[in-house]
Amino acid sequence: MSAIDHLIHANESYVATFPGPRPIRPKLRTTIITCMDSRLDLFGALGLDIGDAHLIRNAGGIPTDDVLRSLAISQRTLGTREVVIIHHTECGMDGFDDDAFRAQLTAESGDEPPWRVPGFTDLREDTRRSVETVRSCAWIPHRDDVRGFVFDVATARIEEVS
Amino acid sequence: MSAIDHLIHANESYVATFPGPRPIRPKLRTTIITCMDSRLDLFGALGLDIGDAHLIRNAGGIPTDDVLRSLAISQRTLGTREVVIIHHTECGMDGFDDDAFRAQLTAESGDEPPWRVPGFTDLREDTRRSVETVRSCAWIPHRDDVRGFVFDVATARIEEVS
Numbered sequence: 001m002s003a004i005d006h007l008i009h010a011n012e013s014y015v016a017t018f019p020g021p022r023p024i025r026p027k028l029r030t031t032i033i034t035c036m037d038s039r040l041d042l043f044g045a046l047g048l049d050i051g052d053a054h055l056i057r058n059a060g061g062i063p064t065d066d067v068l069r070s071l072a073i074s075q076r077t078l079g080t081r082e083v084v085i086i087h088h089t090e091c092g093m094d095g096f097d098d099d100a101f102r103a104q105l106t107a108e109s110g111d112e113p114p115w116r117v118p119g120f121t122d123l124r125e126d127t128r129r130s131v132e133t134v135r136s137c138a139w140i141p142h143r144d145d146v147r148g149f150v151f152d153v154a155t156a157r158i159e160e161v162s
Numbered sequence: 163m164s165a166i167d168h169l170i171h172a173n174e175s176y177v178a179t180f181p182g183p184r185p186i187r188p189k190l191r192t193t194i195i196t197c198m199d200s201r202l203d204l205f206g207a208l209g210l211d212i213g214d215a216h217l218i219r220n221a222g223g224i225p226t227d228d229v230l231r232s233l234a235i236s237q238r239t240l241g242t243r244e245v246v247i248i249h250h251t252e253c254g255m256d257g258f259d260d261d262a263f264r265a266q267l268t269a270e271s272g273d274e275p276p277w278r279v280p281g282f283t284d285l286r287e288d289t290r291r292s293v294e295t296v297r298s299c300a301w302i303p304h305r306d307d308v309r310g311f312v313f314d315v316a317t318a319r320i321e322e323v324s
Binding site: 002003004006007008009010011013014015018020021022024026027028029030031036037038039040041043044045046047048050051052053054055056057058059064065066067068069070072073074076077078082084090092093096101104105108109110111113114115117138139145147153154155156157158160 | 229
């Protein structure tokens, strides 16, 4: 049985206890931007309920143009107002060399990736920079409540840094 | 108390029961690409445990260049092999007019968004198209197990469509 088949099987149990439909507009009017890392269960870590908040996730939790696109849709069409950015300890983007990575992909595929998303060396400073990126983005109408946190993957504790 | 302050408070309870550190490489060697929608609790819906799988999420669960960047990192540096793409019923990208949205942002901010991420009109067909995008992406080394599903936000049931 593949990993995916296990997930399909688990879904059957979940369906049996699912509380039913919730509105499309997030109840807490909040969007959370964080990393794809497998140790971040946002529903658990932040006490979220079904329907509470939008979750945007990529490698690093970095506010790329695609993240800003999603956040703009979240606020402009689905009514969110507050933004939480969570980076985390032991992140794969810590020390990541995007130039070398793109060069490798280009050499192997013959197709040069269009992105420029460098890694970081200072986790807290990078989190603050991500907060500033959102706060200075004119496509995002609500920027008064943008707050940055670091999640510790050893303890699950979040620490506010911006 | 703001919504974010409620999340910080909830984190304190989570920390008390957190099982502790897990490896950075996802145990199920699987990456899940899905929408930011607030009704998709992937840990619950798929029976995921801390450390099991990477979760990449944007508006629509659409494999944009930033999603492909994240997936390439997931496979090449963190050892994942299988890919699950989950779109869902009642999605904000269903019928979404990206051209009009970008024109609105440009008019209001004076700064034209760089993305081109159209909405869709046929949920299952769009899910299949997303699967094909990943299967045909030369930056992604492991493309044999890429499977597409639709999540029903009323029942939480996932249906395989590709």
